[in-house]
Amino acid sequence: MKPHRRASPGFTLIELLVVIAIIAILAGMLLPALGKAKQKAHGSKCLSNNRQISVANRLYLDDSDGVFLNLHRPRIAADPAVAQCIVPAPTDLWWVDALVKIHRVLPDSKIFDCPSLKEGSTTVPSSTTPGASSQPLGIGLSFRGPNGIAYTGTTKARDIEIAKPAATVVFADSGRVTVPAEPDPDKWKEQLLSSAVYFRVPGDNTYDTLAVRVVARHLARTISGFVDGHAESMKPSGIGLQWPLGDASALWDRQ
Numbered sequence: 033m034k035p036h037r038r039a040s041p042g043f044t045l046i047e048l049l050v051v052i053a054i055i056a057i058l059a060g061m062l063l064p065a066l067g068k069a070k071q072k073a074h075g076s077k078c079l080s081n082n083r084q085i086s087v088a089n090r091l092y093l094d095d096s097d098g099v100f101l102n103l104h105r106p107r108i109a110a111d112p113a114v115a116q117c118i119v120p121a122p123t124d125l126w127w128v129d130a131l132v133k134i135h136r137v138l139p140d141s142k143i144f145d146c147p148s149l150k151e152g153s154t155t156v157p158s159s160t161t162p163g164a165s166s167q168p169l170g171i172g173l174s175f176r177g178p179n180g181i182a183y184t185g186t187t188k189a190r191d192i193e194i195a196k197p198a199a200t201v202v203f204a205d206s207g208r209v210t211v212p213a214e215p216d217p218d219k220w221k222e223q224l225l226s227s228a229v230y231f232r233v234p235g236d237n238t239y240d241t242l243a244v245r246v247v248a249r250h251l252a253r254t255i256s257g258f259v260d261g262h263a264e265s266m267k268p269s270g271i272g273l274q275w276p277l278g279d280a281s282a283l284w285d286r287q
Contacts, residue, residue, distance in 0.1 A: 074147040075250030078205065079263055081143045082171060085203055086257030088137040095135070098191040100202075101127040103175050103182040103230055118144065119169070119229060127173050127182065128229055146170030146205055148249045149227055168227060170249070172206025174284060175230040176239070181259070181286075182230060193286050194259050201271050201283045203257035204246045206231040212243040217268035222247040233273065233284040246271060256283075 092101065104124040107114075111125050112133050118141045119126040125134070132138050149168035174181040181202045183189055194200050206228040209220040228244045246268045248254045256271060257263045272282035 071148070071251050075253065075255065075265060077147045078171070078250060078255045079265055081145075081147075082203055082255045082257040083261075083263035084143055085131075085138065085171060086259075086263050087261045088131055089202065089257070090259075090261040091137045092131065092135055093191050095137075100181050100183070100189040100191065101130055101173070102188075103127055103173060103184050105130075105184070126229055128169070144169050144171050144229070146227070146249060169229055170205060170207060170227040171203055171255075172228045172231040172244075172246075174202050174204070174233055176233045176235045180233040180235070180284065189286075191259065195287050197259035198262065199283055200259045200286065201256045202259050203263075204231055204271065205249050205254045205256075206244065207247040207249075208243045209245045209247065210243075212241060212245065215274055217246060217271070217273045218248065218252070220245055220247060220268065222249065235277065246273060 089101070093099070104121070104126045107121075107123060107125050111117075112129070114120045114122055116133070117125070117129045118132060119128055128141070128144050132141050145168040149170045175183075181189055181200075191197065208223045208228065210223055211219065211221055214220055223243075230244060231246045232239060232242050232244050246254050246256075248268050250265065252267065253265045254268050254271075255263060255265055271284055272279060273284055275282040277285050278287050
């Protein structure tokens with residue numbers, strides 16, 4: 033008579049489904065936490081980048097008699113070839129290339145890339161027409177003369193015009209927004225994978241229609257660099273873009 037063999041232990045279908053459901057629940061709880069941790073890491077990296085850019089801007093000011101960078105200027109024969117530029121504009125040299133390629137106060141072009149943007153999927157708006165860029169970029173310079181910091185053409189802005197350098201934003205996360213007429217900067221929604229090398233500040237009647245603005249890419253906060261060289265993480269409303277020129281809460285103007 034053959035000895036009786038017990039059936040080998042195993043999972044039933046119900047038990048297997050229960051295990052799968054538990055794993056799915058745990059994954060659903062864990063993934064948002066991982067996503068938030070990644071966003072925090074991106075924010076920290078962007079803060080470091082913006083701080084270095086702000087310090088480089090301070091060094092540039094010290095070497096240029098306090099004259100701020102132009103947003104862009106016409107290209108000259110001595111400029112690097114278009115293909116060698118961070119922003120490969122055929123007729124202009126942009127401020128990012130002036131800092132890295134001309135004045136050499138920053139060694140790495142990647143420092144202008146917001147880490148929350150994916151490489152190769154963004155455009156860089158210019159003052160006239162958009163131009164494709166191989167860089168993500170996304171850290172912009174304050175522009176809308178005479179109230180912003182940057183100018184185009186021959187008009188110049190000087191640091192002695194800044195009443196409170198430690199309370200005047202000159203760089204910030206920048207991109208195109210979908211609701212430019214929204215008065216609350218915290219509600220500006222960034223277009224997917226948008227990017228810019230400048231942001232508009234109030235000052236004329238085109239502000240509500242031009243969509244290149246400060247954006248909050250890092251857990252509802254934007255990274256801002258100041259004229260004195262420091263950088264902070266804040267809500268876009270903290271820059272005071274909703275307040276008029278001269279308001280004490282407006283960190284975007286020169287007053």
